[in-house]
Amino acid sequence: MTAPLAILHDTFGFAAFRGVQEKVIDRVMAGRHTLAVMPTGAGKSLCYQVPALARTGTAIVISPLIALMHDQIRAAEGFGLRAAALTSADANREETIARLRAGELDLLYAAPERASGDGFQSLLARVPIALFAIDEAHCVSEWGHDFRPDYRLLRPLLDSRPKVPRLALTATADHHTRADILKQLGIPDDGLIVAGFDRPNIRYAISPRTNGPKQIAELIAAQPGPGIVYAPTRNAVEKLVEKLGARGRPVRAYHAGLDPDTRRRNQAAFVESEDMVIVATVAFGMGIDKPDVRFVAHAGIPKSIEAYYQETGRAGRDGDPAVAHLFWGASDFALARQRIGEVEDSRQAGERARLDALARLVETPGCRRAILLRHFGEDPPERCGNCDNCLSAPDVIDATELARKLLSAVYRTGQSFGVGHLEKVLTGGSDERVEKLGHDRLSVFGIVGADEARLIRPVARALQARGSLAATEHGGMKLAGDAREILKGEKGLEIVAPPPRGRRRRAERTDNPIGDPLFDALRARRRELAAQAGVPPYVIFHDSTLREMAESKPTTLDALSRLGGVGAAKLDRYGAAFVGVIRGFE
Incomplete structure (x- = not known):
């Protein structure tokens, strides 16, 4: 076996592993089953690509979507790996099977629907398997947000080769989902590796x-x-x-x-x-x-x-x-809470908890x-x-009293009107409909002054987000959740003060963060090469590699090979073209 670190350097052009990559790869190399929870961008693909090259046989990668497989194959081939897929969209099925049986594939991608069938297990019967990689593994769990039933049918395939390491990978899995993945895929509890979820960029x-x-x-x-x-x-x-x-x-x-x-x-x-x-x-x-x-x-x-x-x-x-x-918008939460009532009773509590968590995030x-x-x-x-x-820390307003006024208006008008009508009642607006319904004679008519009036809609939005107000069948609002506790003064409400009109945060431009014409020239050359090869520009090199080229200005292939992301295959295919651009700026 070739050492994983040598493969990382020679094939992928990186000097060292990042984060938990080495820990995950070490387990796979030792033949141990693993669930790796790693944020997007943390290099999950390398966790099965490196062992695929280091171990004997072909790595079988279970992936949920054909487009995702083809993207991953294209990226893998850019580094010189031998990869293929068996999907309904691939016309070269017989050629792929022949390459698999001849030991000419490093990676074979398949959807869970195909991989869980008896025919696929038979196909692999006499083929050396380096590992099983189950990508987007949260799809196996009913607790996950993208449940795919066919993922739960993979266990017989995995168990048919008990000595082949299985590596489950996901970026999104809470405690319930992780436990379910371990159980469904037969991975021991000590096989869980969590890299953290932060995406600081x-x-x-x-x-x-x-x-x-x-x-x-x-x-x-x-x-x-x-x-x-x-x-x-x-x-x-x-x-x-x-x-x-x-x-x-x-x-x-x-x-x-x-x-x-x-x-x-x-x-x-x-x-x-x-x-x-x-x-x-x-x-x-x-x-x-x-x-x-x-x-x-x-x-x-x-x-x-x-x-x-x-x-x-x-x-x-x-x-x-x-x-x-x-x-x-408040209507988003109103509609989401309506839909929760349409799912089976056993799932409603979990769905409400998820929506409440989302409400806390936005508010x-x-x-x-x-x-x-x-x-x-x-x-x-x-x-x-x-x-x-x-x-830019927002101002926070104690809106409890205004919330009580709004909830009282909802109740006293019969729990069937929208925020526009309630706003007119609370501010004492002259309105034919308000007068016709007799709402100008209610105790809540005109109890909100001009200074509070601009906060009525933000308060209504906050109350709907947290479930204190719910939508009626005809688009009005009714009391729900903890509305009565707020009315009694047992609970309060704080909201973020709406920004003054015209205030906007402008994002930093990041197209050329180093402001270097060489960087732009390297991107232009990359664009040309990508068009010639029929691949996206990032398959040639990432922007981070081009920035490193612009900063260090390597004028020889040897110097270029020392940059991150420049593996042997890419150096051979594209190195001369980029060195040529750099020399033109000397």
Whole structure:
């Protein structure tokens, strides 16, 4: 066997392992089963790619989506690995099987639906297997946010080769999910390795949604580079594409309502682009392995903190600065709480807990990252220095009295009106409908002064987020959750003061952080080579490697080989081209 560290250096061009990579790889090399919980961007792929080259046989990689497999194969082949997939989208099935049987594959990718079948087990019967890697392993658990039943059928395949190490990998798994993964995949408790969940290069920001398309357009204008905008419905995706596309940036859609060819073309264009924005439903994202996404925006709330962590984790996988900005409205929480009532009773308590955790994240005046990390069982510092609240601490207002006035108005008007009508009642506004209903004669009419009036909607939003107000069938509001405790003075409410009109935080531009024309020239050469090879630019080299080239200016292949990410295969294919660019700047 070749030593893992030598493979890391010679094949992948890195001098040392990062984080828990070495610990995970050591277990795999010793033939021990392992569950590795590692944040996106921490180098999970290397944890099975290095042992695949170091151990005898082919590594079998179980992956949930065809597009994800093809991205991973392309990246692996860029480093000189021999990789293939057995999927319905691959026409070279017989050739792949022949290569597998001849020992000519380092990595074979398959979906859980195929891998759990008897035919696949028979195919592997006489093939030396280096390891089983189960990617996106949270899909095996009913506790996970992306449960895939076929993942639970993998155990017979794994047990058929008990001496072959199995490595489960995920970026998102809370305590319940981790325990379930260990049980379902037959991994001992001492096989759990948790690397931590922090993604320090991502700046988290969360804002109330006032004019979603305009707010997202401003974010995009401030953020060069590729980005993903998540919208809650297909219709919302199409409307955002139309509005954002008018701003001049290339924008495409991705959702299940598009025909498969259009979806594939749009995804491929995004993966290859250095500035495209893709607007998508949550169907998009797990199927890409694009490291240079510079921002992720949410036009509405995700399903849970786990989903939010995974979706925002698609930004900044290359370690460079990235932004995750969520725009939310009270209606998002009202609709989510309605949907909880539609699931089976056994799941409702868990779903409510997840939504309450998400409400705490969007409403907190404190550190966003701290709430995220505590949710996953970590003990972070009180402030991270890289979220909106840490960078510009918001003012906090004790809104308990206004909340009591609003809840009282909801109750006294019959628990069937929206915030617009309640606002008119509370502020004593002259309105024909208010007078016709007799709401101008209620004790709550006109009890809110001008100084408090601007806070009515933020308070209503906060009460809906925490579940103290719920939506009625016809779009009004009714008391729910702890509303009565607030009315009795037994509970309070603090809210973040809304920012003054016109105040905006501008994001730092990160397209050329070193401001060097050589860096731009290296990117241009990379773009040309990528087009010739038919691969995305990041498959050639990441921006971090190009920055290192621009800073150290290696003018020989030997000097270039010492940079991070320049392995033997890439040095041989592309080294001369980049050295040539650097020499032109001497």
